[in-house]
Amino acid sequence: MEITREIFWNVGSWVRWPVYGLGLLVVIIFILGLVKRFRLWRIGKPDIRNDQILKRIGTVLSYGLFHKRILKEPYPGIMHLFIFWGFLFLLIGTALIFLQEDFTRLIFDKVFIQGSFYLTFSFILDLFGLMAIIGVLLAAFRRYILKPERLDNKLEDAFGLLLIFLVLVTGFTNEGLRIAVTRPEFERYSFVGWEISKIFSSSEQAIASLKTAHVVCWWFHVLLAFTFIGYVAYSKLIHLITSPLNQFFRSLTPQGEIKPIPDIENQETFGVAKLQDFTWKQLLDTDACTRCGRCQDNCPAHLSGKPLSPKKVIQDLRNHLNQSAGNLKKQGGGQEETVPIGGNVILEDELWACTTCAACQEACPVFVQVIDKVVDLRRYLVLMESKFSPEVKLFFKNMETNSNPWTIGFATRADWAKDLNLKNLSENKEVEYLLWVGCSGSFDERNRKVSRSLVSLLQKAGVSFGILGSEEMCCGETARRMGNEYLAQILMQQNIELFSNYGIKKIITLCPHCFNTFKNEYHQFGGNYRVFHYSELLLNLYQEGKLKWKTGIEMKAAYHDSCYLGRHNGIYNAPRMLLNSLPDTKVVEMKRNRAKSFCCGAGGGRMWMEETLGKRINQLRVEQIAATGASVVATACPYCLTMLEDGIKEKGLEKGLSVLDITEILDKAC
Amino acid sequence: MDVIVCLKQVPDTETKIKINPEGTGIVTEGIKYVMNPYDEYAVEEALKIKEKFGGTVTIISMGPARVVDAIRNALAMGADEGVHLNDPAFEGSDSFTTAKILSKVIKDMKYDLILTGKQAMDFDCSQVFGCLAELLELPYVSVVTGLEISADGKTAIAKRETEGGVEEIIQMPLPAVVAAQKGLNEPRYASLPGIMKAKKKVIKEINLTTLGMTASEVGEAGSKMKTKNFQLPPERKAGKKIEGEPPEAVKEIVRMLHDEAKLI
Ligand code: SF4
Numbered sequence A: 001m002e003i004t005r006e007i008f009w010n011v012g013s014w015v016r017w018p019v020y021g022l023g024l025l026v027v028i029i030f031i032l033g034l035v036k037r038f039r040l041w042r043i044g045k046p047d048i049r050n051d052q053i054l055k056r057i058g059t060v061l062s063y064g065l066f067h068k069r070i071l072k073e074p075y076p077g078i079m080h081l082f083i084f085w086g087f088l089f090l091l092i093g094t095a096l097i098f099l100q101e102d103f104t105r106l107i108f109d110k111v112f113i114q115g116s117f118y119l120t121f122s123f124i125l126d127l128f129g130l131m132a133i134i135g136v137l138l139a140a141f142r143r144y145i146l147k148p149e150r151l152d153n154k155l156e157d158a159f160g161l162l163l164i165f166l167v168l169v170t171g172f173t174n175e176g177l178r179i180a181v182t183r184p185e186f187e188r189y190s191f192v193g194w195e196i197s198k199i200f201s202s203s204e205q206a207i208a209s210l211k212t213a214h215v216v217c218w219w220f221h222v223l224l225a226f227t228f229i230g231y232v233a234y235s236k237l238i239h240l241i242t243s244p245l246n247q248f249f250r251s252l253t254p255q256g257e258i259k260p261i262p263d264i265e266n267q268e269t270f271g272v273a274k275l276q277d278f279t280w281k282q283l284l285d286t287d288a289c290t291r292c293g294r295c296q297d298n299c300p301a302h303l304s305g306k307p308l309s310p311k312k313v314i315q316d317l318r319n320h321l322n323q324s325a326g327n328l329k330k331q332g333g334g335q336e337e338t339v340p341i342g343g344n345v346i347l348e349d350e351l352w353a354c355t356t357c358a359a360c361q362e363a364c365p366v367f368v369q370v371i372d373k374v375v376d377l378r379r380y381l382v383l384m385e386s387k388f389s390p391e392v393k394l395f396f397k398n399m400e401t402n403s404n405p406w407t408i409g410f411a412t413r414a415d416w417a418k419d420l421n422l423k424n425l426s427e428n429k430e431v432e433y434l435l436w437v438g439c440s441g442s443f444d445e446r447n448r449k450v451s452r453s454l455v456s457l458l459q460k461a462g463v464s465f466g467i468l469g470s471e472e473m474c475c476g477e478t479a480r481r482m483g484n485e486y487l488a489q490i491l492m493q494q495n496i497e498l499f500s501n502y503g504i505k506k507i508i509t510l511c512p513h514c515f516n517t518f519k520n521e522y523h524q525f526g527g528n529y530r531v532f533h534y535s536e537l538l539l540n541l542y543q544e545g546k547l548k549w550k551t552g553i554e555m556k557a558a559y560h561d562s563c564y565l566g567r568h569n570g571i572y573n574a575p576r577m578l579l580n581s582l583p584d585t586k587v588v589e590m591k592r593n594r595a596k597s598f599c600c601g602a603g604g605g606r607m608w609m610e611e612t613l614g615k616r617i618n619q620l621r622v623e624q625i626a627a628t629g630a631s632v633v634a635t636a637c638p639y640c641l642t643m644l645e646d647g648i649k650e651k652g653l654e655k656g657l658s659v660l661d662i663t664e665i666l667d668k669a670c
Numbered sequence B: 001m002d003v004i005v006c007l008k009q010v011p012d013t014e015t016k017i018k019i020n021p022e023g024t025g026i027v028t029e030g031i032k033y034v035m036n037p038y039d040e041y042a043v044e045e046a047l048k049i050k051e052k053f054g055g056t057v058t059i060i061s062m063g064p065a066r067v068v069d070a071i072r073n074a075l076a077m078g079a080d081e082g083v084h085l086n087d088p089a090f091e092g093s094d095s096f097t098t099a100k101i102l103s104k105v106i107k108d109m110k111y112d113l114i115l116t117g118k119q120a121m122d123f124d125c126s127q128v129f130g131c132l133a134e135l136l137e138l139p140y141v142s143v144v145t146g147l148e149i150s151a152d153g154k155t156a157i158a159k160r161e162t163e164g165g166v167e168e169i170i171q172m173p174l175p176a177v178v179a180a181q182k183g184l185n186e187p188r189y190a191s192l193p194g195i196m197k198a199k200k201k202v203i204k205e206i207n208l209t210t211l212g213m214t215a216s217e218v219g220e221a222g223s224k225m226k227t228k229n230f231q232l233p234p235e236r237k238a239g240k241k242i243e244g245e246p247p248e249a250v251k252e253i254v255r256m257l258h259d260e261a262k263l264i
């Protein structure tokens, strides 16, 4: 017997014509749906995203095809992997059949799905089909029985799952019915169909009814499959298209970089008020979101009970896009929206709750960005409407007059270093590095100690460096994240001018926020420097033997990753290696560490705002620290230090737990 | 309603004041200047009145070239026009002379109300606007924490703080001079379009000649008050902490108040 199967067995090969017709219709419906979405994205502003093609393809392969991020969580990861790969193989199988029936056989009378290939083909398709069914069942179980908080259930979720399930089940039933009637022994390879066929009696009398059942089931399957394809373009299943697209067009600039408002002096409006003010990529983001909720599960604002959820922000924007779809025209034309998005679609409390920690973006499997939208919407509130809390206003005013967030005169900026015998660049600019102290290290009593430790270490290692003294200004990082792009640009440009006057090429920063801004943002205004966070530099010095530890420090220390060092700049190891290099110091990890680290609550300007909604983020982090049993939490960021120290005091844990900056620990050892 | 706001640029309140070696003034180098904080309330109030009644808000300020920043700041907040009294001869004017100069400019202008801060945070004299009101023969209310303009724009009711926490309510015909106290309102933060617009506005410059006064009438020459020299106040001594149990501590305080401070 020939090992193959008749593709249109029992239904007759004439069905190809109605199936073609239906198929064509479905493809048109599908394309129309996509075009509709495409046109919605196009109302956005331009953004160039076709550079580094290979890297982009690589992203789609590793994060799309191979689920690199999705698999970080085992249950939903495997669940999705099963459905995805199951369907992918079924799609390939169907495509092969199409190729054979409608090309090779029709034109060359060649059947290639036969013999041992047929057997492998049957086995693999049954295996992957089964995987898909298991995946769907896992998904349904999770969604409707386990009900994780991060999933919200809509009708489309149930409908989608049911549709997929029925397509798979009817497919297998077809196979079972066919095998029950034809019963070739080699069909054992179609093992699922084989088992199903056993359900049906294959007596002579039954055959006729089995055949009828097959025809009915076959059509049912075809109709369901087509419904599925059409439905993709009109439901959340569109993520089949938009997610890989979004992965392809992902941002390849550093995570910590915020895009400038270009040519700010000559713009008329600032920030985002309406959908057209977003870029097309930002709008695509909203369509790529699958509502998986991973972002929200990692968001410190959400976890501390604030009104912000990154998933909700993206979904609210998406719904807004859908609602506005009717009266949107391309930018410049059409009906203008009357109310700005910030404050109406996304509430002010949501926007101001974001710490720009990037935990959401790091978790998102499809590379949806939230921070860019938050900052764009804040920009509108701040620059156009002057809508912000009194604390934020005070911050801006202080920045304007004294270039620091406190109401402290700028002239006292270098008072912390009075007795340290440090040279200002104005006295001696022939140094290798500028030590950029930053506002916290200069003005905050506690962080001034950190500055002194750092200076002591640099001096011991014989590094040639100087400071700017009272010429130093704020780097502009925080004002920028608070949406005051104008103030930020003024500060940045003034600093760049100062740096070029002194011919500065290398900068050491105490603070990861300054570090991020110099490294990733100053180039926007022509400032290009080699920037080191002290942790990297000290590690180098230690490895070169220029820093030596005289004593060990006996303690159990938990290292708290600063968002702007870790997630935004990928520096996870240097601080840990420094701590581990100390004899007798034991470094322990918190449950949320490295890329999954939990923000201290200070980023994005939150340091300078009251935290009245929900729980306090710093206290949540302190609880996580306390759970490790560490006696010291080591930090490498002045904001984190302040927040955690406050958190420890607020929780009354000062007795057993203290915060030390890494420089303070190291300085004690050498 | 046309409102005139007189404002002054003063050193930032956080400035560490240093006296120059000759003792004739302060070291101005490295000082950040800001709009006098009380004047910000005046600007805000003027803008609110404009929003309610329409009309214009004109800013007048006297001082060297740097003062333009403060005027622009007010324009960025939403004021319509700026007038800058700038002439080296004006320097050293005392409160009365300043009021004279201001009255000379203002008397030919069209206005319904003159607003200003209750005092400038540099010299803290709080004299100019009493003098100005006198020279213009207008009513004057200071330390105002609430201002209500009647619907016809003819009268105003001001709330003012007095010592001892008593609140006075004063009704006055307009035009009048009103000086703002903290609490009158919450000054706005200029929007960026406002800042951009303000940058392009032409500020009217007035000097001695255009003002039509002579050098002997203004500046130090025209002033009734002469500054002999500048001194920093003596440093405040550290407070004393009285240790011990409350009964003993109280006795000790009483003793100190009686024997040392001679208050009781
Ligand atoms: S950046 Fe951080 S705080 Fe902001 S939405 Fe994302 S996870 Fe939440």
Ligand code: SF4
Pocket (backbone or CB within 6 Å): A288, A289, A290, A291, A292, A293, A294, A295, A296, A310, A311, A314, A360, A363, A364, A365, A366, A367, A368
């Ligand atoms: S933004 Fe990303 S992580 Fe968040 S729900 Fe959407 S797809 Fe999931």
